[in-house]
Amino acid sequence: MSPPEPSAPRPEPVSLALRGVALTGAACAFFVLPWLGARASVGVLAGAGLGAANLWLISKIVRALVGSSSPGSAAGWPLVAVPKLCLLAGAVWLVLRGGFVSALPFVVGVGAVPLGIVAAQLFSTSEVPAVGAADDA
Numbered sequence: 670m671s672p673p674e675p676s677a678p679r680p681e682p683v684s685l686a687l688r689g690v691a692l693t694g695a696a697c698a699f700f701v702l703p704w705l706g707a708r709a710s711v712g713v714l715a716g717a718g719l720g721a722a723n724l725w726l727i728s729k730i731v732r733a734l735v736g737s738s739s740p741g742s743a744a745g746w747p748l749v750a751v752p753k754l755c756l757l758a759g760a761v762w763l764v765l766r767g768g769f770v771s772a773l774p775f776v777v778g779v780g781a782v783p784l785g786i787v788a789a790q791l792f793s794t795s796e797v798p799a800v801g802a803a804d805d806a
Contacts, residue, residue, distance in 0.1 A: 683728040689789025690721045694781040701774060712770030716778020717785075719764070723757055724782060 694717020702710040730749055765772055 683725070685789040685793055686786045687721055687725060688785075689787075689792075690717060690724060690782050690785030693785035693788055694718070694721070694778055697777055697781050701777070705774065709771060709774040712774030713778040713781070715764060715770050716775040717781040718778070719757075719760060720779045720782035721785075724786075726753060 694714060697717065698710040698713040701713050730746075730753070734746060761775075764770060765775060
């Protein structure tokens with residue numbers, strides 16, 4: 670039995686999730702457009718964009734903390750998480766308080782994050798090894 674041929678490199682799970690969030694946010698904005706108008710559609714896109722940016726930043730922070738070899742690196746997590754949370758809350762406050770978008774479409778856009786992550790995992794092409802596949806060799 671010959672070894673399996675190497676396939677094309679698989680994208681990282683985070684990039685798959687970010688693509689799923691972007692596609693889900695765009696789809697939600699597209700479906701909102703005929704009923705609620707362009708302003709609501711922009712609100713959905715703004716929420717999905719902020720949620721995707723937050724997901725991307727969290728992935729970078731976690732990768733840096735997990736990849737660090739120093740034993741005290743996890744102690745720095747609160748030093749990064751608290752300012753990130755304050756920036757996120759400030760961005761949401763500015764967007765909603767400034768009247769750029771309405772709250773409900775913005776929340777729908779932020780809701781695209783978990784939906785996009787789930788959709789990316791459901792439609793990913795990663796193969797699950799068959800039970801007993803290692804025993805066949």
